[in-house]
């Protein structure tokens with residue numbers, strides 16, 4: 001499962017995909033225009049249809065579409081979107097019995113690097 005010369009399994013695909021998804025939030029504008037929000041909403045809609053792990057995709061779509069509206073993408077700013085993506089990832093972590101990640105630290109993990117300099 002760590003051999004990068006072989007087709008990815010669900011875990012490898014997942015790790016790579018979370019890297020992309022959190023990196024998208026890290027690169028998102030501090031304040032997003034209506035057009036930027038529309039583009040990202042459209043990306044997330046298509047991503048959640050096309051992600052090539054079908055149970056993953058179905059569950060992710062169902063999570064986003066929770067009837068209460070509580071899991072709808074929050075796209076007005078980098079801070080909102082980064083927090084939302086962290087919550088989305090934690091929903092999958094819970095489903096898989098993995099530890100939840102403290103979302104106060106999403107930006108250190110994915111944008112700035114840790115304050116102790118370990119990413120320098």
Ligand code: FAD
Nearest residue numbers: 010011014015017018055056060086087089090092101106
């Ligand atoms: P990953 O969960 O891949 O996380 C990678 C790194 O991200 C972690 O090491 C940590 O540093 C950081 N991280 C962890 N949690 C968070 C967070 N909440 N916010 C920010 N950073 C965080 N696998 C299945 O078996 N079944 C599924 O239904 C399934 N659904 C998925 C749905 C989506 C949309 C995606 C992208 C992946 C899905 N996966 C699923 C894959 C699964 O989430 C993991 O990627 C895979 O199990 C490998 O896990 P991992 O322990 O290496 O860390």
